[in-house]
Amino acid sequence: MPPRNEASANSATKVACIVLGIRGDVLMLTTALTDTSAATEVAAPDVLLWDVEAAASATGLRVRYVRKLIAERRVPVVKLGRLVRIRPADLVAYIEASTLPVQER
Template sequence: MSESLLDVDGAAQRLGVSIRWVRRAVAERRVPFVKVGRHVRFREDDLSDYIERQTVPAVEVR
């Protein structure tokens, strides 16, 4: 398995948010992450799943 991990900067770019938001989300355990020693890393698949879970479906208007 050679899945690459994103750092905080990469995760912020992938999610379209600030680095500060990512760090706060990690502290609040709102996004899945991996600890590598003292470093925080993110699997791209986990971030994609997170985006899917946060997606709000449209409501049909008649």
């Protein structure tokens, strides 16, 4: 008989897996451990690389604009053979660098 972990030993703990989206070959999901006393949310490991469609979907940009950013080399990309992938942190860094500060009057 396999050893039981704490989550399976405690019948009050439930594990839920929520799929946030599927784009190309990238699956975005989150898991949550819920207990009767308090809910605890545990995020799944970050997605290592996004394809162009997933990057556009995650940021609310159009696919065409993400491809333009790549073509103009404004966003670093990872080339795996003919595949083009974007690190989420690189895209977030680009967005933060493009954000204008609020001007006080």
